[in-house]
Amino acid sequence: MALQELLAGNRRFAANQLTSIEHDLNILKQHTVEKQEPFAGVLSCADSRVPVELVFDQSIGQIFVARVAGNIVTPEIIASLEYAVAVLGIRTLLVLGHTNCGAVKAAMKSDVVPGQISSLYSHIRPAVDQSAGSVDKAIQVNARLQAELLRTSSTVIRQAIAASTLKVAAGVYDLATGKVAVS
Numbered sequence: 001m002a003l004q005e006l007l008a009g010n011r012r013f014a015a016n017q018l019t020s021i022e023h024d025l026n027i028l029k030q031h032t033v034e035k036q037e038p039f040a041g042v043l044s045c046a047d048s049r050v051p052v053e054l055v056f057d058q059s060i061g062q063i064f065v066a067r068v069a070g071n072i073v074t075p076e077i078i079a080s081l082e083y084a085v086a087v088l089g090i091r092t093l094l095v096l097g098h099t100n101c102g103a104v105k106a107a108m109k110s111d112v113v114p115g116q117i118s119s120l121y122s123h124i125r126p127a128v129d130q131s132a133g134s135v136d137k138a139i140q141v142n143a144r145l146q147a148e149l150l151r152t153s154s155t156v157i158r159q160a161i162a163a164s165t166l167k168v169a170a171g172v173y174d175l176a177t178g179k180v181a182v183s
């Protein structure tokens with residue numbers, strides 16, 4: 001149900017019929033100063049073209065979003081999402097890749113890059129290895145593999161899935177159409 005709610009919001013976004021902007025932000029802010037009760041969590045890429053709340057037509061306090069280039073699962077990401085599951089009680093978790101992802105493309109090329117950018121590569125390489133040189137495939141597989149990592153490497157998430165209180169899904173956001181396809 002929570003995933004359906006997210007996808008319904010995405011259909012409104014893709015149709016340019018946002019309803020979240022009609023919400024009174026002052027009231028929403030007042031109601032969420034002391035507590036938050038998001039219904040879903042999203043792990044997405046940091047890419048500026050993937051504004052997660054907009055993409056799902058959601059407003060303040062509705063979705064718990066963790067973002068990192070390449071939507072990869074690291075200990076800090078697991079910790080953040082475990083908080084959303086164990087304390088905030090989110091009912092669905094979506095790992096969201098996106099078309100034309102620069103992090104995935106860079107990991108495929110393995111070019112020399114400045115600073116610590118290449119630390120992302122090792123997380124994305126398993127998907128690259130399964131994609132036979134296709135960027136689109138690597139993006140799709142990466143979202144799926146990161147979702148599987150969340151399911152298996154977090155005891156909190158694993159237990160919530162076993163108790164049927166949480167679902168972890170993977171999807172890809174299409175920059176051109178604005179649509180999210182869940183795999």
Ligand SMILES: [Zn+2]
Nearest residue numbers: 045047101102
């Ligand atoms: Zn990206």
